[in-house]
Amino acid sequence: MFQSRGVLAPFRALERAIAPSTLRVASYSTSILSSQRPILSAITANSTTASSSTTLPRTNTTRLLSPSTPSLLTFLTQQQVRHASHASQGTANRHSRDPAGKRLGAKRSAGEYVVPGCIIFKQRGTKWWPGENCGMGRDHTIYSEQSGYVRYYLDPERHPKRKYIGVVFEKDGKLPTPRNAVTRRKLGRVAVRFDPADLPNRQPQEQPQSADLVAEITEEGTTVGSVPAAAVDEGLQFRPGYMYREANWSIGRIAERAGVTADVHSRKNRWLAWRRRQARRDRTAQMKSLKRQKKSGRKAKN
Amino acid sequence: MAHCERASKPLLQCLQKTYTKGLPGLQLQSTRAFQTTALAREEVQTETKSQPFYRAPDPELVTNPRLERQLLRQGVAPVGSRRRRAALSDSLNIPFEQLPYQCFQEARKVLLADREEKLRDITSMREKIARLEALTTEQAGGEQVKKSKLRAMELHLDYLKVQADINDPLVKRKFEDGQGDMSKPIYRFLADRKWREYRRKVLVQRITQMKVVPDVVQSCDPTLDTKLYFGRRQIQPGEFVDSKASTEAPKLDVQMFEGGEKLVTIAVVDSDVPNVEKDSFDYKMHYLAVNVPISAVNTKVDLGQLPTDSQVVLPWVPPVAQKGSPYHRLSLLIFEQKESQSLDFAAIKAKEKRRENLHCRTLQDRYHLKPIGAFLFRTQWDDSMYEVMKSIGYPDAEMELRRKRAERLPYKRRNPANMR
Numbered sequence: 001m002f003q004s005r006g007v008l009a010p011f012r013a014l015e016r017a018i019a020p021s022t023l024r025v026a027s028y029s030t031s032i033l034s035s036q037r038p039i040l041s042a043i044t045a046n047s048t049t050a051s052s053s054t055t056l057p058r059t060n061t062t063r064l065l066s067p068s069t070p071s072l073l074t075f076l077t078q079q080q081v082r083h084a085s086h087a088s089q090g091t092a093n094r095h096s097r098d099p100a101g102k103r104l105g106a107k108r109s110a111g112e113y114v115v116p117g118c119i120i121f122k123q124r125g126t127k128w129w130p131g132e133n134c135g136m137g138r139d140h141t142i143y144s145e146q147s148g149y150v151r152y153y154l155d156p157e158r159h160p161k162r163k164y165i166g167v168v169f170e171k172d173g174k175l176p177t178p179r180n181a182v183t184r185r186k187l188g189r190v191a192v193r194f195d196p197a198d199l200p201n202r203q204p205q206e207q208p209q210s211a212d213l214v215a216e217i218t219e220e221g222t223t224v225g226s227v228p229a230a231a232v233d234e235g236l237q238f239r240p241g242y243m244y245r246e247a248n249w250s251i252g253r254i255a256e257r258a259g260v261t262a263d264v265h266s267r268k269n270r271w272l273a274w275r276r277r278q279a280r281r282d283r284t285a286q287m288k289s290l291k292r293q294k295k296s297g298r299k300a301k302n
Numbered sequence: 303m304a305h306c307e308r309a310s311k312p313l314l315q316c317l318q319k320t321y322t323k324g325l326p327g328l329q330l331q332s333t334r335a336f337q338t339t340a341l342a343r344e345e346v347q348t349e350t351k352s353q354p355f356y357r358a359p360d361p362e363l364v365t366n367p368r369l370e371r372q373l374l375r376q377g378v379a380p381v382g383s384r385r386r387r388a389a390l391s392d393s394l395n396i397p398f399e400q401l402p403y404q405c406f407q408e409a410r411k412v413l414l415a416d417r418e419e420k421l422r423d424i425t426s427m428r429e430k431i432a433r434l435e436a437l438t439t440e441q442a443g444g445e446q447v448k449k450s451k452l453r454a455m456e457l458h459l460d461y462l463k464v465q466a467d468i469n470d471p472l473v474k475r476k477f478e479d480g481q482g483d484m485s486k487p488i489y490r491f492l493a494d495r496k497w498r499e500y501r502r503k504v505l506v507q508r509i510t511q512m513k514v515v516p517d518v519v520q521s522c523d524p525t526l527d528t529k530l531y532f533g534r535r536q537i538q539p540g541e542f543v544d545s546k547a548s549t550e551a552p553k554l555d556v557q558m559f560e561g562g563e564k565l566v567t568i569a570v571v572d573s574d575v576p577n578v579e580k581d582s583f584d585y586k587m588h589y590l591a592v593n594v595p596i597s598a599v600n601t602k603v604d605l606g607q608l609p610t611d612s613q614v615v616l617p618w619v620p621p622v623a624q625k626g627s628p629y630h631r632l633s634l635l636i637f638e639q640k641e642s643q644s645l646d647f648a649a650i651k652a653k654e655k656r657r658e659n660l661h662c663r664t665l666q667d668r669y670h671l672k673p674i675g676a677f678l679f680r681t682q683w684d685d686s687m688y689e690v691m692k693s694i695g696y697p698d699a700e701m702e703l704r705r706k707r708a709e710r711l712p713y714k715r716r717n718p719a720n721m722r
Contacts, residue, residue, distance in 0.1 A: 113711070114711075115708050115709065115710060115711050116708045118711065147708055147709075179516065180515075180516050180520040180521060181516060182516060182517050183513055183516060183517055184582075185582060185583060186581050186582060187576050187577065187578065187580075187581050187582055187583060187703075188581065188705065188706050188708075189576065189578065189626065189627070189703040189704060189705055189706055190578060190703070190704055190706050191578045191624075191698070191701040191702070191703055191704075192701065192702050192703075192704050193700055193701060193702070194625065194700060194701070194702040196688055196699075196700060199685070199688055200685060
């Protein structure tokens with residue numbers, strides 16, 4: 001079929017060239033035709049109305065049309081534009097736009113051995129439901145949660161219509177299990193000894209305190225070294241920055257030593273939250289007003 | 303002004319206006335006609351001189367949340383809703399049956415007539431039952447026929463007893479205030495209906511979703527409303543209980559909705575004891591008591607206080623969960639003993655000594671028990687669990703359970719030789 005847009009452009013050029021005189025049209029068209037045979041008989045039919053010098057045979061359309069056809073373009077648009085409404089209907093046997101297969105379906109068949117996380121079935125929607133020891137992923141993929149053997153089964157007591165995929169521990173195990181039977185489970189864990197001292201609420205043992213940075217003044221100048229761990233608590237030390245003071249870490253632990261504990265934050269206590277928010281706002285407003293005063297004072301000076 | 307007072311104010315204003323302004327002629331009459339006792343206000347006034355309200359709040363009239371809490375701390379529950387108490391505290395103390403509304407009184411007459419009819423039915427049904435019982439089995443048409451007839455008649459009699467009172471507004475009000483007498487069929491019926499509306503549904507959902515029903519007992523149709531308390535804290539079905547809280551045996555509040563007394567067996571089972579050698583789970587009986595009497599009025603059962611020489615077969619052992627083990631379900635089951643016959647305590651005590659792997663199903667088969675009540679709580683590793691384990695001498699307190707790495711599938715070439 002004709003693709004309208006692509007072909008019309010050369011015609012427009014043609015028409016522009018033809019427009020001045022019909023006589024020239026004849027000569028042009030013949031010359032074009034002789035060079036470009038494939039640009040088809042439709043053109044010849046129109047453009048060669050006057051001249052009979054072309055070698056091509058006359059078509060039916062030529063005979064039907066009157067010799068005084070107003071313009072080449074109008075004629076072409078009437079005949080060969082393919083509207084969107086038609087194009088959207090598509091073509092017959094259109095396979096070129098079919099999407100690639102998504103590789104759905106069973107990845108493990110019934111009776112196959114699977115381990116935890118093994119994908120058993122890929123699907124769109126829930127064609128199959130996860131049964132015993134199986135889970136369903138975000139895209140409805142069925143995977144196993146235990147190592148065992150795959151079973152595909154129906155469980156009318158659980159749901160009358162659903163198809164289930166399950167995993168049983170024995171090679172000849174059966175699914176579904178009876179409704180009132182004890183569920184079969186595996187522990188899947190090993191016992192390891194642990195140190196109870198690591199538990200969070202245990203009383204911490206006395207740990208040797210770590211050393212800390214101090215400064216020392218000698219003849220050569222100030223040298224920065226570390227205090228031996230035992231001497232850390234012996235009062236104030238001369239520290240880098242030329243002052244006798246406590247170590248930073250021990251300042252940070254003052255509250256702990258004093259037994260100060262912060263109240264546990266409760267999100268539900270909106271009254272406290274409101275008071276804090278209000279206090280913050282007041283403080284900000286105060287700071288702002290102070291700033292303003294400063295500015296205005298400066299301005300006044302200026 | 304409390305919220306509820308504000309809400310009920312227009313209604314009260316309307317009522318007061320009716321009494322004081324709207325019916326001036328009636329005013330004096332009404333106060334005399336409907337008042338059997340002194341006015342509530344007058345009473346209060348006489349009292350206030352000696353003691354202000356906030357010193358001794360009345361549970362019928364208290365509306366202030368602070369005073370309500372104060373009452374609750376004293377162990378007295380405020381009666382009804384706060385809105386109702388607010389309305390009562392400001393209204394004339396007219397008895398409910400004598401409220402001066404014509405339509406109300408007419409409706410009451412209809413209800414009373416209906417009740418009379420039901421009472422007549424009850425007496426006639428009682429006579430019928432007595433007549434049938436007097437007949438011999440041959441006259442009645444066989445043992446089975448007589449039995450089934452009697453059963454049907456008794457059921458109908460129970461139905462009539464409930465129907466006689468079910469439309470009584472006073473009964474409804476009393477039930478809603480929590481003052482219903484559970485020895486009467488109507489209050490038991492109302493309580494059962496209320497329980498089935500929500501609490502039973504939740505319970506059944508929990509015991510089915512957490513698989514108590516196939517794992518511990520084959521089936522269970524709860525007919526008892528069971529509440530469980532550790533200390534003073536009520537536990538919801540399926541809730542995680544702190545290990546420290548569960549060192550002491552729980553208290554039960556078992557509400558029966560049938561008349562008469564029943565002897566029950568109470569068992570607490572842990573169905574998730576990890577067994578590393580078998581790579582699966584075991585059972586452990588944490589508590590077992592037999593011949594525990596319960597009835598609709600006698601609801602409190604303290605598992606720690608039951609007599610050890612006649613009821614407690616296996617005393618309470620605190621539930622523990624090893625570090626890293628999945629949560630433990632502790633199911634409490636209440637079994638009805640067959641025909642409420644008492645079991646031989648000494649024999650059971652001699653036989654059931656092992657706690658490990660003592661299944662409820664075995665007990666059911668041995669002693670013909672039927673589960674009529676169930677409850678569930680859960681335990682998991684928490685901060686105080688190690689100390690609890692140490693205090694009860696749990697042997698594997700220092701052992702932690704870690705996930706076993708599952709072995710992989712053998713490597714399989716993607717395009718084996720036969721595909722190339």
